[in-house]
Amino acid sequence: MVIGFFIILAILLVIGTPIFIALSGAVVTYMLWEGGTPLTIVIERLFAGLDKFSLMSIPFFILTGSLMSFGGLSQRIVNLANLLVGRFTGGMGMTAVSSSMFFSAISGSSPATVVAVGSLLYPAMKEQGYKRSFSIGVIIASGSIGIIIPPSIVMIVYAAVTGVSVGALFMAGLGAGLLYGACFFPYCYYQARKDGVKRSPAPTAQQLWQALKDAAWGLGVPVVVLGGIYGGIFTPTEAAAVAVVYAFCVSAFIYREKTISELFGVISGSATTTAQVMIILAAASVLSWYLTSNGIAVMIAEQVLSISNNPYHILFLINVTVLIVGMFLDAASIMVILGPLFYVVGIKVGINPIHLGVVLTVNGAIGMFTPPFGLNLFVASSVGDVTYLQAVRGALPFIWLALFALALLTYIPDISMFLPRLVYSGI
Numbered sequence: 001m002v003i004g005f006f007i008i009l010a011i012l013l014v015i016g017t018p019i020f021i022a023l024s025g026a027v028v029t030y031m032l033w034e035g036g037t038p039l040t041i042v043i044e045r046l047f048a049g050l051d052k053f054s055l056m057s058i059p060f061f062i063l064t065g066s067l068m069s070f071g072g073l074s075q076r077i078v079n080l081a082n083l084l085v086g087r088f089t090g091g092m093g094m095t096a097v098s099s100s101m102f103f104s105a106i107s108g109s110s111p112a113t114v115v116a117v118g119s120l121l122y123p124a125m126k127e128q129g130y131k132r133s134f135s136i137g138v139i140i141a142s143g144s145i146g147i148i149i150p151p152s153i154v155m156i157v158y159a160a161v162t163g164v165s166v167g168a169l170f171m172a173g174l175g176a177g178l179l180y181g182a183c184f185f186p187y188c189y190y191q192a193r194k195d196g197v198k199r200s201p202a203p204t205a206q207q208l209w210q211a212l213k214d215a216a217w218g219l220g221v222p223v224v225v226l227g228g229i230y231g232g233i234f235t236p237t238e239a240a241a242v243a244v245v246y247a248f249c250v251s252a253f254i255y256r257e258k259t260i261s262e263l264f265g266v267i268s269g270s271a272t273t274t275a276q277v278m279i280i281l282a283a284a285s286v287l288s289w290y291l292t293s294n295g296i297a298v299m300i301a302e303q304v305l306s307i308s309n310n311p312y313h314i315l316f317l318i319n320v321t322v323l324i325v326g327m328f329l330d331a332a333s334i335m336v337i338l339g340p341l342f343y344v345v346g347i348k349v350g351i352n353p354i355h356l357g358v359v360l361t362v363n364g365a366i367g368m369f370t371p372p373f374g375l376n377l378f379v380a381s382s383v384g385d386v387t388y389l390q391a392v393r394g395a396l397p398f399i400w401l402a403l404f405a406l407a408l409l410t411y412i413p414d415i416s417m418f419l420p421r422l423v424y425s426g427i
Helices: 001-014 019-034 040-048 053-070 074-086 093-108 110-128 132-147 153-162 166-182 185-195 205-230 237-254 260-293 297-307 313-324 329-348 353-367 377-383 388-409 414-424
Strands: none
Touching: 001 019, 019 040, 019 153, 019 260, 019 329, 040 132, 040 237, 040 260, 053 153, 053 205, 053 260, 074 093, 074 110, 074 205, 074 414, 093 110, 093 166, 093 185, 093 205, 110 132, 110 297, 110 377, 132 153, 132 166, 132 353, 132 377, 132 388, 153 166, 153 237, 153 260, 153 329, 153 353, 166 205, 166 237, 166 388, 166 414, 185 388, 205 237, 260 329, 297 313, 297 329, 313 329, 313 353, 313 388, 329 353, 353 388, 353 414, 377 388, 388 414
16 A cells, blocks of 8 residues: 555656645545545645644745845845955855855745855856856855755744744754855865965955945844744744844835835745745645555654664664655655654654754755756756756765765754754753
8 A cells, every 4th residue: 555655656746747736646546546535635634734823934934035135135145245254265155155144044945045146146256266167066055055044944844744843943953054054165265276266355344344234134134033033022933924024124115226016026926935835735734644544654664663773873764865855856845745754753763853853954955956856956047157067067066065064963963952952941
């Protein structure tokens, strides 16, 4: 039964069926095959999957990121990051990574980070003497930080399908994202030395202060979100709603680089993105219900545990599985399909579900720029004269660096768990 079900699901995914149809369609097909269960329960589960308070934060965080990215913040963040690290050897590459870290704390989206940072830095890096492959590679790879540093939509999805605290996940993602990005810095230095790229002059204190003032309003978004959550002022969902109001006011009345009509266009685009995410979550709820009600989730967990019950071995198996799946599916889809299964396995062997969420998220981030179907590889063509093969060549060295960061985060849990344990008692 289990093998037949997953064969149907695999066939639907391989032939290019939309994710939400593949997830729910596999369940419907097998229910018709077995008979006895009314199909109306599928409709009920579709709506039940969205009836979760934590999911309300997703459209708000998507809209917040869109408002700030189109409202003039991207240029200000890049200017600030360049003044902070541009003076060092490899500074422009480090600027791409640092800018992505800053922007990730606002957008929560990997492709949005690639476009926002890449459209500004890719031409500048080529002009400064960096090779095309490295220039696009560092932008593609650092853009993946967008789903690790909070507010992360992927982490919200994981929290929704497992019941884990969103706030604790966000806090863990902060440490994980900083380490993940820091692993790219040495290669930026090495490549600049190899290519003979000259360093930028050190900025004056006045230049630094002016850049900080220009970007301060935009960088206030993570302060509002994280400060409000950990200060006990509001829940993550309420924080997302407050962030929308803040982002709209900053874009419309302070930066004022877009007209009101353009801002409403941003809102329309965010609604489309939200619908795409939500329909996948609804279909994933159907899949999750079917796997649980038929005992498939427990059966898979037992099969995995029959190989080993050592948590380090299990984490290795999880990493290998998700890295392979990540070559074909986006991070959010991975979370809704595999998150509940690995959560059950992790609980049985004593893996902290917060730590597991970080590990799965970082795996998903690596999948964002892993061939053949890493989304950032395709998005890269929109930031310059880059073909798919050039994007792949540029990304390959950073995949190895990202895997090193994943190994550190997997087997040294304190890197990501230090902050959550500091804030939340009992973790």
